[in-house]
Amino acid sequence: MIKKVRTVLVGLGNVNQGLLKILIDKEKEIATKHDLQFIIVGVIDSSGMAVNEKGFGYEELVNLKFNKGKVNEITGFIPKPTEEIAHCVEADLLIDASPVNLTPKNPGTQLIKNALAKGWAIVFANKAPLVLAFNDLCKLAKEHKTKILYSATVCGGLPVINVLKRDLKLISSISLQGIFNATSNFVLEELEKGGNMDEAIREAQRIGAAESDPTLDISGQDTANKLYLIMKSFADFDGLIKDIEMEGIEKVTPEAIKEAEQNNSKIKLVASAYHKGSWHLSVKPTVIAKDSFLGSCNGWEMGLEVKTDLYESISMKNYEADPKGTSAAVLRDMIDMCSQLGKQATLVKA
Ligand SMILES: NC(=O)c1ccc[n+]([C@@H]2O[C@H](COP(=O)([O-])OP(=O)(O)OC[C@H]3O[C@@H](n4cnc5c(N)ncnc54)[C@H](OP(=O)(O)O)[C@@H]3O)[C@@H](O)[C@H]2O)c1
Structure with missing residues (x-):
């Protein structure tokens, strides 16, 4: 049976665009080999966040950015601070591919903490929250019986x-x-x-x-x-x-x-x-x-x-002459996350 994994994408730049393109290419293979389907229920870019419980189409999001669009122009836009996303949609997994911001109190780290507190699993391409709060994030993940994976943060595709x-x-x-x-x-x-x-x-x-x-x-x-x-x-x-x-x-x-x-x-x-x-x-x-x-x-x-x-x-x-290897590393972590959490918790509620 296919497990539907409700996923939030933070950042829709090179890495998450690459991820969406691989998902378009390999959606069937992911379903047949791993029994998984990633449903994108939330997206964030520099303009804000949008949610869709039924899922945004992968192509729709690729086209949005190809046409230089912003999340605040699409149906589902919520005019609230993006760190609130965990209170605006039900999800299982969040992918952080937003820009590195090493300012200690940056909202991106709070966004991750809110997501962990809701029991969401996190896959990082962005190193900043881990560099700023590695121990806190690991502790929070443990408390809320979830996990963080971040193999894409170091040398992209090289594991x-x-x-x-x-x-x-x-x-x-x-x-x-x-x-x-x-x-x-x-x-x-x-x-x-x-x-x-x-x-x-x-x-x-x-x-x-x-x-x-x-x-x-x-x-x-x-x-x-x-x-x-x-x-x-x-x-x-x-x-x-x-x-x-x-x-x-x-x-x-x-x-x-x-x-x-x-x-x-x-x-x-x-x-x-x-x-x-x-x-x-x-x-x-x-x-x-x-x-x-x-x-x-x-x-x-x-x-x-x-x-x-x-x-x-x-x-x-x-x-690695373009971000594709990093996007693939994010997807490898998403799949690993589902098998790791599948054994210890109910990752997929949808
Ligand atoms: N590129 C690589 O090869 C590579 C390799 C390993 C790791 N990484 C890491 O992956 C992350 C993303 O890299 P990238 O190359 O995809 O970056 P990018 O192309 O610059 O894209 C960044 C995305 O984040 C959005 N964004 C900007 N400010 C934001 C905020 N405050 N909150 C949420 N989203 C925000 C941008 O919005 P707009 O679309 O509105 O501009 C854009 O969609 C970075 O942390 C980078 O260090 C990248």
């Missing part, structure tokens, strides 16, 4: 969080290094070719890979956010994001890139974590050998190299 949380069981030591931000990796590669930073950022914005605010990519903040989520997920890290030493790529000069090149090396924005008495976490431009694993992560690639006592060294990387 970094899943592998670290699920597969590296029983390790007692670990160190890691990674390239977690494709936009800055692409910008550095363009600089190697003699290109210009502003033009490279514009190209990343054009294809939808850059953050709404691309200074997050260039300053190292996005990479630090991802490192923080990794550490919170599997290392019982009780530090704060400000404990991560952070330097962006703004000051990387063509001369420094040339010098690295002469030494058969490259400059990459590298996140690293190792434990010596306490955790040492950093994000900074780093000279690395061209023929090393991270040195081989070019342009739109992101990668992670972990060294552990039990599993020795594991490396993985992906190529």
Whole structure:
């Protein structure tokens, strides 16, 4: 029997548009292989929220944004603050793909808390609520017998969080290094070719890979956010994001890139974590050998190299030149969420 999962989309930009397009393509497969149908009962964009208990059509929402429309123009618009959505519609699952807003009291975090308090499950592409309130959100989810999943927040389609949380069981030591931000990796590669930073950022914005605010990519903040989520997920890290030493790529000069090149090396924005008495976490431009694993992560690639006592060294990387991999990662979490909650609670009430 097909379970109907009432779903709210927060944000209708690159990631959730990509999600809707995959849902259009794979609706039948999702029904036959997973017995699921996602009914979009609520949507939010920068203009506000709209609800429809029967469900908005996937195409209807894709067309709305293709035609540069806003949610406040459609039937079902509710002129209330969007953090109230959990009081305006019955739902099972919320997908947060809104822009990163790291202001501590931003309404997006309250929206998530309200949704968790109603027992909704949450799938994140947006890192901000987790960076601001990781412990609170996990606690709330537990209290309300629901779950949060966020594999799309770190390296898009590359299942970094899943592998670290699920597969590296029983390790007692670990160190890691990674390239977690494709936009800055692409910008550095363009600089190697003699290109210009502003033009490279514009190209990343054009294809939808850059953050709404691309200074997050260039300053190292996005990479630090991802490192923080990794550490919170599997290392019982009780530090704060400000404990991560952070330097962006703004000051990387063509001369420094040339010098690295002469030494058969490259400059990459590298996140690293190792434990010596306490955790040492950093994000900074780093000279690395061209023929090393991270040195081989070019342009739109992101990668992670972990060294552990039990599993020795594991490396993985992906190529993600548009947000489709992230949209697919959101959908993978939506499906996983339904099977995880299906076992422990009544996720699907419709
Ligand atoms: N793009 C990627 O490759 C990628 C990869 C991994 C993670 N992410 C994360 O996914 C999230 C979404 O990225 P994106 O590329 O889809 O962004 P985007 O294209 O800029 O879309 C953002 C969407 O959020 C809406 N929005 C703006 N302010 C809002 C608010 N206060 N509350 C709710 N919605 C609001 C926008 O409304 P309008 O339509 O009215 O402008 C738009 O629909 C970000 O947090 C990003 O860090 C993105």
